[in-house]
Amino acid sequence: MQNRKRLSPEESRAAAVAAARALLREEGVAAVTLKAVGARIGRTHANLLHHFGSVAGLHRALAEDIAQKVSDSINEAIGRRRRGEASERDVVDAMFDAFAEQRAGELIGWIALTRQREALKPVADTIQSILEGFRDAGDTRPMDRVTLGLVLLAIGDSLAGSEIAAATGLPRAAVRDDAVGLIKGIAGDEGPPLG
The missing domain is CATH 1.10.10 (Arc Repressor Mutant, subunit A)
Structure with missing residues (x-):
């Protein structure tokens, strides 16, 4: 041995x-x-x-790790958008891709369904840090509403995006187009770039 x-x-x-x-x-x-x-x-x-x-402690540590990876990806895209190197769609794609690649929606759903709510704290902390980044940049638009909508769409897409898109007869990318529309509808085309 x-x-x-x-x-x-x-x-x-x-x-x-x-x-x-x-x-x-x-x-x-x-x-x-x-x-x-x-x-x-x-x-x-x-x-x-x-x-x-406990297994809940392991799930929380996994959520922390995934939340950091998702945050890094989104913040990198936001930084590129601030520099004029990326579009709002690029930010949306980064968010949706990070949730899908990390299987964040599945983990969040499992944690919520098994009532391990405390294990969701790293995800909530990540969302708060993204919002603080907007505020620190002096963005006065309602980015809390934008972020809420984008995160919920990204979670849903990572859980069952293919199946729901197929049921509607729409391409899966349609929800990402709608997410860009959400940004423009809530935050407007005026003002600083997203992020």
Whole structure:
């Protein structure tokens, strides 16, 4: 039997979150269990309980990780928009793509349905930081309403966008077009660029 490499607590948590993220992408959120994550990284259930306290703690750590990746993607697109290097559609695409790629909608839905509401705090914090970025830039438009609409559309699209689009006979991209319309309808064409 090989000796397992001794990891620091931070390295062990990071390895577990990376394994949880891989399970989420490959098999869906129901597969993100302490047992499955432990099997991926060669750690015991007890070891993961020590680091996360429960599966809800693991889900929260995964939500933090995903929220950071989603935030980084959206903020990068907003920065490009501020510099005139991107359109509002580019910002919408970055948001929708980040939610889809990270399976954020599925994780948010699972957390909400299993009543682990505290695990949604990283997502709420990310949304608040995006809004603070708008305010810090001096944007006085109702970006809270824009952000609310965009996030809810992105969550829904990441959960069932293909199926709902097919049921309506519309291309899946139609909701992204509508999201740009939401921005213009609420924030207007006047004023500073989105972000």
